[in-house]
Structure formats: structure tokens, C-alpha cells
Amino acid sequence: MPGNPGTIDASAVELFKAKAKLATIVIAEVKDLAAAIDYAIEVTEKSELGKLMPTKAGTIPPSDPNRKKTLTAPSISDADYAVLAQKGEAKGFTMIRSGLRQYLAGIDVGFTVADIGIAETATSACENDSEDYRLASMISETHVLALAKSKIVKTSYDAVSYLKEAFGREHNYTSFISGPSRTADIERVLTLGVHGPLYMHIALMEE
């Protein structure tokens, strides 16, 4: 793993924040994972109720006019999820842990934790072989991602050992995510949220 556990490269963190701004990523600085979970709850609360996709596709549930906001976090530990679920349900959100394929009509907020950050491009990298993990960061209108400051390296080359370890596994799907989904395919006008999230937040954790 790059970066010594617990040590923070302050200049890398600053660079990450600067580049994140250019990539239309909202940065929040929080103490730890518990605070990042609170942040995800807060973002969900503040977000507008996402419009479900009015589609004819079979696996998409018919849209419900009285539906509640949805929050998913398939990849965090059971203990962390229990905390999140309790807080989310208290706010009246529908909490989803797995089977995200059933929710292709849209989820309001997806919460995931990244393995490492690459400062020069504001990239968050994570091993996400689990399809639910991948979908949480794709079909949610807003993606909230937690990243420990100590896991931020300067350049992609500093992430080589991390990547080699990941690619060496029997099955592996590793993703680099560097902002909300974007396109400029119509008249070269930059537009966010074409297939993936419209908004991306990163909660940078001190520990």
C-alpha cells in the first residue's frame, strides 16, 4: 500500500483539493469514517429527490410518486453499515445494501470508500470487483466517496504497487474515478451526469 499508514503528505492533499475543484468535485474535510457517514447522511438530506428514469425496461421498478429518498452503501463493513442504516432510517430514507440491479431506475445517493487517492488528477481508486459496489458509484445521482488523507499519493506512478497487487488477484475490477460523469458530445458543451452521477462529493478523512 502506498503511503505509510497514518502519515499524511500535506502537499499531496493540497494538490488533490486543488485538482478536485477543477474536476467539479465537492470536497469536505472530516475527522474519520464515522464523520464521513454523517456527511453522506447530510448530503442525502440536502439533495433533491432524484427523478426516477421513466423507462420501459423490465428490471426497473415502476416509479412511485410517494417514494422516499434512497441511500446505498454496499461496500462498507457490517458494523459501519449498521450505523449508517440506523441514521438513514431515522431520517426516513430507504436504505439499500445489495441487489442494486433492481434499482436501475435510480438511487439518490451512493456512499463508497476509496482505497487510495492520486493527487495530480484528483483520482480516487478502488478495487470494486463486486457489481453492487460498482453500481453504487454509477447509478446514484450523487456519489459520496470517503478517502483517507493518508492514502493520497502525488502521481499515478506512486500508485503502481497498489495497482500491481490488485491486478494480481484472481478476479479484479479496479476503477479510477475523477469526478462526476461528463460529456461534451453535443456542441462540445460540457454537461455533467450523462450516464453516471451528476454530483460527486469527497469526504477527506484525517484518519
Next chain:
Amino acid sequence: MAESMKNYHDSLKEALEDSFLRKTLDTFAVQYKVNRANIFADMNATELINEIADHKDKAMLKLDELYQQFVEQASKKGLHIHRASTAQEANDIICNIAKENNVKKIIKSKSMTAEETHVNHALEANGFEVVETDLGEWIIQLRHEGPTHMVMPAIHLSRYQVADTFSEATKQDQDSDIGKLVKVARYELRAHFADADMGISGANFAIADSGTIGICTNEGNGRLTTTLPRVHVAICGIDKIVPNIEDALRIIQVLPRNATAQAITTYVSWISGSSNCEINSDKRKIFHLVFLDNGRTSLLKDPKCGQALRCVRCGACANVCPVYRLVGGHKMGYVYIGAIGLILTYFFHGHDRAKNLIQNCINCHACKDICAAGIDLPGIIQEIRARLVEEEGSPISSTLLAKVMTNRKLFHTLLKFGKFAQKPMTSGKFVRHLPTIFAGDQSFRSLPAIASESFRDRFAKLNASAQGTPKVGIFAGCAQDFVYPEQLESAVKILQAKGAGVAFPYEQSCCGLPLQMMGEREAAKKTAKANVDAFSNSNVDYIVTLCASCASHMKDHYTELTGDDPSYKDKTAKYLSKLIDFSSLAKNVLKVTEDDFINRGAKVAYHSPCHLCRGLGVTKEPRELIGLAGEYVPTAEEDVCCGFGGTYTMKFPEISSTVLALKLKNVEEGSKDGIKPELLVTDCPGCIMQLRGGEHKHGDKVKVQHISEFLGHNLKSK
């Protein structure tokens, strides 16, 4: 089927008249350069590009080995690997995978390789439903068109056209607001993602040492395509194999920056083996990879053109191409677009399809200058022209020219005869009535008259002293020898004023560039050797040319053109080591200063000739020289081609004239702070022919001069 040249011209005309396309590509051309410069601001782009080129070349040398390594690694992880030697074979493999897995609907994320094989046609012919999910690709799929840019496939369409297309597709009126149109795609395509059985993607990388593929996308459709359907088929050229992750990361440093001036694409997916897929019984994706050869193995062995396989498909060679800017991708490529499109059409899609396209390059070097993989694109384009001439024989006009130009005496006699023949047609310095073969087409700018006395006839009368330091030999080049001798005379004046000795070896001839451009290789070799011989006994310290095109052609090609005769090895090396352009000679060798000139405060714009700024890398000197004898007025796009390109202007007058019009507009508009130039200075006689001729038609608002004339005119007499 081969398209006739006439049809090609007709379609070019159509593109030139598409005002939306013209406006879009104009804005794009200007913004792209600014954005690219910004995103590379704190990096050494050249060094990175050289590293990419170097690593790509090394990987291509051991491609077989890397391929084996990839197969071994990836098969262990449950990836089924196929190798297709032709496009047809690749399509058959993909159709079979679909059949075996009982597939009905297929979604695709963007892949140029899939475009190359036209896999959609094959799949649809076999009854499968295929839906493109990249927004641009989906738009053109609905319109039954091909891409017009490798990265932005629908760049040629306006929001109104897209709204019409979407209205038709959804059977519902759609607003032309871009944000809303993107939402339409999000909704419609999400449904397709949900019920597709198979996803087809491309791959930007196949990493040999771990059996991993890498896919770069911005929209996220690549991630969904590789996640939702139960079957995933990736298709990629064998040239996409890289040894390790470091190589892939290096390419990612440049690819998105060059493509869209982004530091990185929003998503990069690295897939090693079959990933989790909940709807398959073993919870694992059925994952196939089709490696496409389609001519790549033989291209690999091609010593002159093999470097085309370094291409990382960033699309930048189109972004900076003055021809692409005017006519767009449908006319500047077949599947692949821009400079690399001209080249790959020849190698992947047949010589007939490439025949006309390959002629449509001005040789401005803008693509070579920006290429993410450092490919000598214009060099390969010329090589292909030569091969087509060898395969199909020359057009009569070009054979004739080749014959004449390799016989120096005949060529020069004809040029001299030309000045009598043109007599009844000239008016002052321009040809008044054009001979009928040029009429119409060439009327966008006046053509210069052949001088009444050539430089070679005038030189003796100049009484120039050969004694002095340094001793400078003049390479005249046809244009200045026979059309603009006064430019050379002015240079002689400056050389002598600074104490240099001047020599003019009479046996020199045309540099051979026009022959090279037409693919007349043998003739180009002969003239190259004649020139090296002409200077080999002249004992000069420098060989100066006032023609940037001659200089860059000699520098880039003489070693190769004289290389078949070992006795030229040293002679040519010596010749090239002495070769220098006039501005560098004046500034760095003669070391002229403001004390040498009377500065009359003339407002002077500068046109940076392609073959000087990119061909020779000279950019500072001419601008500094202007400042010594006048006031330099910076204008927009100084380093964009003037549209001349030698024989190009004769072959494609409709494009040449439009490029020229853009150039003159930028000059006449003056600097950002509103200073209008009275003079336009440049240092290549070809550009002068084009610019002066254009200004003449434009009412001579700005006077065009060679930098030697400008300096000579303001030289203090001692």
C-alpha cells in the same frame, strides 16, 4: 469502391458550404490549442511523448512475446481470448459469442476498433439489436452516419439536429437545450443498459504482465457496459498491448490531455479476468476478448510506416489539421480520422479508399508536432503517396514534371522560356490572365510572374565577394531563383554588409520537395544527390536557404534520399550540418543588431511558416529580427498554415483558398489591442506566393515581404 477525384472534390465543396460545421470546427481549432497548452503547462510534454514513442516501439518489437504473456495471464483468470486476422473474422467471432449465449440485445461503449470492423452491421444482419451508449455514438447511430471525430463522433451536429434526431427516436418533441438532450440520452439508454444481454467495449490497453484491460471513458458508459450485461466482449487491436501498468499510466498522462485537454478521463476501468456478475449462475461475467490484426502485423514490419501503430487514438492530429478544420471528419478519413485516418485507411481499408484522401494533406506538420505518440504523420503520408505512384503509375502531369525536374538544364530553360510565354498575360509582378488550365480554380489569388532575370543570371552582376567570414553558400530554391530573385539579392546585401563571403554553386537545382509531395521518389532522389554534389566542393561554412520548405525537406529527407549510394553518406551529413535558415543565420551567426537598421517604426505582422516553426523549430529569431527594424504586431494564429503546400494549392484550390482567407482575416484584424499591421513578413517564398497573391486580390491592404527584403530595405548603408 474507389471514389473518383471529381466526386471527392464535390463532397469537399459540400462540406465547405456547411456553415455550422465550419463555425464549430473553427472555434474548436482555436480553443483546443489554448486548452491543450494550459493542461500541459507544468509538464514536459515533448519528453513524455518521446518516452511514449520509445516504449511503444520497444513493445511492438516484442509484440509476439507480449501477446503470449497476455494470453497466459488472462486465460488463468477466466478470460476467453480470440485472435482475428481480418475484420470479417472478428465480426464472425463476436456474432458467434452472441449466438452461443442466447443474446438478444447488445449495448456498446465507444470503440474505434469496432467501427473499423463495422461490427454493428454484422450483428444487425444476424438479427441482434445493437445500441450505442456513448452519447455521440448513439446520436450518429440514430442518424445512420459514421463518426466525424475519433473522440467526439458527433462534433459536426448542432443541438437542433440532435433534438430532431431524438424527437424522432423517442416519438416525442424534444427541446434543443443541451442539458435536456443529455437527460433524454440518460433516460433512454438506462433502459437499454437494464435489459441488454451483452456489452461490447473497446480497450485502450491490454496489459501483458497481468492480463488486464484498461478502458478510458468520460461518460461512465464503459463501466456500465462492462458491469450490467451477463456477457462482455472487448475488442481491441493487437497494437494496444503494453508490457505493464507503467506503460499504460504513461500513455494516460498524455492521451486525455491531448484528446480533450483533460488531466484524465473521468473513469478508467481496469479489468483483470471475469468480474462479479450477479445474474450468472457462478456470479462471474462471461468475458471474451477479441484481438484484431487486420493488417497490423504486416504494418509492424513496415520500416517506414510501422510507427503508425504507436497511435493511442487521441484524435489530436485532426484537432490541429487545417484541412480537417475546414471539411470535417467525413471528408478527412474513412473510419479513422485526421492524419492518422488518411494513413490507416490505406492500411486497414484498402488502397482504393485511400487514393484521394491521401492527397488531401498540405504537409503543414501541425499533426506531427502534436501527436501523442510522436508519429511522423506527414512523412508517412508522403511515403504512401510514393507507394501509390509505384502501384498505379503516375498521372501524366506528374511523370512529366518528374522528367523535367530531374534534368536541371531543361527545367531551367523551361522556366526561362516561361517568362516569354507569360508576357502577354502579365501585369506588373502578377500574371494577369491565367493559362486556361488554371483558370477558375486558381483565381482566388494572383499568381506571380516569372522574373525577367533569374537570380542565377543576376548573381555574377552583383559582384558579391566570396571572401569573408563566415563563407556562406546560397541555396536558392526554384521560387526565389526564378520568381523572387530580389529576396536573395537582399540577403546577399545583408551578408556582405556583415562581412560574410557569398558563394552560389550553379549546379544546384530544385530541392525536390514537389516531387516528394507527388510521390515521385526516384526523381526526388536524383535532385537530392545533384544538390549535395553541387555544394560538396564549394568549401562554405554555411548553406543558407531563404525557403523554409526547401530547408525542412532537405533536413528531413536527404539522408534517406541519398542513402542508397554509400558514397553520399559523409557528403550528405556535411551538407546538412551546414544547412541553416536565413533568420537563424542573421540573428545567431551574423549577429545583426538594431544598430544595423534604420527603424522606421513600421507595424509588422508575422506569418510563421509551417516548415520553419515546426519543420526546423525556429520561432524566436524571425520575431526578434522584425523588432530590430520595425514594430512587431502579434496577430492570431500566426503558426497556422497559409494553405499553400506547393502542389497542394493546385490540387485542392477550394481548401487552399479557404485556409488563405482565414489567414488574411487574422492578419488584417491586427493585434489584440487593435494595432493594424501595414506589413506582413514571413520567411518562405511559397507562403509569399500565397499571401501576396491573396492580398493582391484583397486590394493590397497589407504588403507582404520576405524577412530578407524587410531587413534589406531598412539596412543602414555604410
